[in-house]
C-alpha cells in the first residue's frame with residue numbers, strides 16, 4: 001500500500017473492481033493530511049494559495065502530472081483555492097491510481 005510515489009498509474013479497465021472500505025482505509029493512511037474519503041467513492045482535498053495566479057500555476061502542474069500518469073482529477077479552480085476530487089470514472093469508484101495520483105500531487109513543489 002505504501003511507496004505510492006514510486007508507483008505509476010495503470011490504464012484502468014472497465015471490469016476492474018473498485019477498492020473496498022478496508023483497502024481505501026489502508027491506502028488513505030499513506031496520504032498526507034487533508035484528504036477526505038467521501039462515501040467510499042472518491043477522495044477530495046482543497047489547497048489554499050495567496051492569489052489566483054498561484055492557484056493556476058499549481059493547477060497547471062497537476063495537469064502535467066495527470067497527463068504523464070494517464071489519470072486525471074476533477075479540478076475546481078478559484079481565487080486562492082484549488083479543490084480536487086479524485087475517483088476512477090471508468091469503475092465509478094476508487095482505484096489504486098487515485099491514491100498514487102493524490103500522493104504525487106502532494107509531492108508537487
Ligand SMILES: C[C@H](O)[C@H](O)[C@H]1CNC2=NC(N)=NC(=O)C2=N1
Nearest residue numbers: 070071072073087088089090091
Ligand atoms: C483513455 C484514458 O486513458 C482513460 O479514459 C482514462 C483517462 N483518465 C482517467 N482519469 C480518471 N480519474 N478516471 C478514469 O477512468 C480515467 N480514464
